[in-house]
Amino acid sequence: MIQAGARVRAADEERIVLEVPGWPGHRPGQFAMLGLGGDARSQDPLLGRPMAVYRGDAQNLEFRFKVVGRGTRILSGLSAGATIGIVGPLGNGFPDPLAGSVLLGGGTGIASLLELAAAVPDGARVLLGGRTRDQVLGLADFQALGVDLEVATEDGSEGHRGLVTDLLEPVRDQTIYACGPTAMMRVVAEAAHKAGARCVVSLETPMGCGFGVCLGCAVGTDEGFRYVCTHGPVFDAGTIDWETLA
């Protein structure tokens, strides 16, 4: 894990691309805390914003998001050449996927799944959902992977008209990776459990530090509180006390 100054290569309402000298590499499902403010020392907003690494190589990292608040609005407005702070890679990341794995993503949760999809042996089955075609984050990148891809949009502008969870047909002993709105992940977890399939989720909570000292990102599990930033964000869905994520 490093704390570094990152140079913005590009930023807009959907993504930010950073040049991070010394980035030690990362696993699919890990994230970074992106600091706000041009001098890498913002006092207001104070805290970094946790962002799943969408994709990256030795030096360049790309993050995809939606502008939902002050922090993401600031990130979307940064100019190329600006410097922000970055702390990462953080979190446990996804376990190495087995052949036959199904990936299900909704909303900004899709951002965690691109590199995982590329890592599934013999090709992944990927289910993505959004309100409209334009809202299906990274659709073109998933199409370019050549995976078995199915899309659901609420307005029917791409693929199945309805929810991405409509597309799920869990099979016993299969592993389903889900990332998206909490309510969506709960539905997937329930369906997987009923079918005797394993469900692995990537959770999102308000975070303070992202690296395990503030203890702010607690989630209830069957073993008590665990931290989404260090024990997670990836968890076996069966261990999660979903009520604590309301």
Add this chain to the structure above:
Amino acid sequence: MSAPDLSVDFCGVRLRNPVLLASGTCGYGEELAPFLDLREIGGFVAKSLTLEPRVGNSPARIVETPAGMLNAIGLENVGVEAFVREKLPRLPDGVVVFASVFETAIDRYAEVCRQLDGVPRIAGIEINASCPHVKAGGIEFGQSPEGLRDLVRACRAATPGRVIVKLSPNVTSIAEMARVCEGEGADGLSLINSLQALEVDIHARRPVLHNVLGGLTGPAIRPVALRMVYQAARAVSLPICGIGGISTGADAVAFLLCGAAAVQVGTATYSRPRAGLEVRDGMAEYCAAEGVGKVTELIGALRTD
């Protein structure tokens, strides 16, 4: 001119520089090891300990506020026994570590102090006299002179080691509280702890934090903390460690000028794990630029003429 001498003495502990990391912002030390060498900062204050392990509050535990944040973690910690047995031995030699103690009753505070007494690795014990977000019969010991007096007296009796009292800012007169501690034989003070605060979600029409109230920290509180250090330093001759929204060397210098012999960096670490080192380096830059040979020259050097 050679590099400025940043070393200070705080309550008889030699610190290589005046920067400590605050309790609750650096775990038990090893959590920061990937980012910095703890031997490069003055030292750190570990997460507050209780007699038994505590699991902490239900989520939501934190929320960002203007230039700050609220926390209601609930003093989640591994308990004093596990700290001594498992956490302390993992620290490299040369790391200065203070223990922090919190409890819900005075006799329990004293018992934790007794269990920490004489543990060789511990440089001193910081008494967490307040936590705005832990229910303890509705009383923060640090909010009443009588409660604080009884607390410090009991802790003083429980250990001959260094006892530093971390003061609550949620009081009418910080000077009065400082005098109470001096009168009961505390070796030093650290201030301030977090400001009792509230944030509301207007769409849910509920408090954001599950615990309702939380402690406000970060740059938003720095002027309040600085004012209280200034007032406490004028009221007592005890060594003072300044805490509250410090995120740069310049911030730290201001606290020294107002009478602090050392500082703690807390919330800044959340957004920059190396913040403690950055504050140290900023102090060194100030000293070099201003021709200050020893950082101790700055302590109490505020001019009010």
